[in-house]
Amino acid sequence: MSASPDGLRADAERVLTRWRGQDGDPAQEELRQEYLRHLADRPDGMWKACSAGHITASAMVVDPRKDRVLLTLHRKLGRWLQMGGHCEPEDTTLAGAALREATEESGIPGLSLLPGGPLRLDKHRTPCAWHLDVQYAALAPEGAVEAISEESLDLRWFGFDEVAGVEDESVVRLARLSAAAVAVSPGRDPLR
Numbered sequence: 001m002s003a004s005p006d007g008l009r010a011d012a013e014r015v016l017t018r019w020r021g022q023d024g025d026p027a028q029e030e031l032r033q034e035y036l037r038h039l040a041d042r043p044d045g046m047w048k049a050c051s052a053g054h055i056t057a058s059a060m061v062v063d064p065r066k067d068r069v070l071l072t073l074h075r076k077l078g079r080w081l082q083m084g085g086h087c088e089p090e091d092t093t094l095a096g097a098a099l100r101e102a103t104e105e106s107g108i109p110g111l112s113l114l115p116g117g118p119l120r121l122d123k124h125r126t127p128c129a130w131h132l133d134v135q136y137a138a139l140a141p142e143g144a145v146e147a148i149s150e151e152s153l154d155l156r157w158f159g160f161d162e163v164a165g166v167e168d169e170s171v172v173r174l175a176r177l178s179a180a181a182v183a184v185s186p187g188r189d190p191l192r
Contacts, residue, residue: 015095058082059083069158070108095136098138105149119135120135160176
């Protein structure tokens with residue numbers, strides 16, 4: 001049985017209505033309001049077919065030792081990015097879409113999203129349209145081994161401080177917020 005696309009839309013509206021940025025950046029509140037207007041104005045605003053732009057979901061994958069992130073060298077964009085992309089009709093939540101994309105693009109089963117919901121929002125232009133990205137962080141399980149997908153030219157682990165050497169400020173901010181989130185997240189202690 002497939003999920004209702006209206007259910008995903010309702011979840012996106014709920015998440016964006018409740019969400020508040022963690023890094024004190026006033027531009028995050030402006031984006032949150034823009035995303036909500038986008039959904040209110042466009043019945044197809046969740047889907048790739050919406051040429052005015054669409055909501056996407058991504059996740060920064062953090063290694064089990066909590067000191068590196070996995071980036072993909074995106075095949076079409078030629079940039080080092082977190083895992084993510086378009087919502088699909090079978091997605092029931094934004095968090096689920098982010099986790100599905102991260103799992104597909106990293107090849108790592110058993111990823112778990114960090115609690116607390118999205119870390120930030122990012123609007124960027126792609127060849128298909130504007131992406132109104134809702135960004136999460138995911139923790140890889142012990143023994144995780146990445147596998148390159150057809151959407152990627154390469155996958156590579158970068159220390160949090162190395163991200164600035166390969167990508168723009170948007171990805172750097174997401175990496176910083178991911179580092180802060182894993183530092184306070186309950187759960188696995190990689191040194192036990």
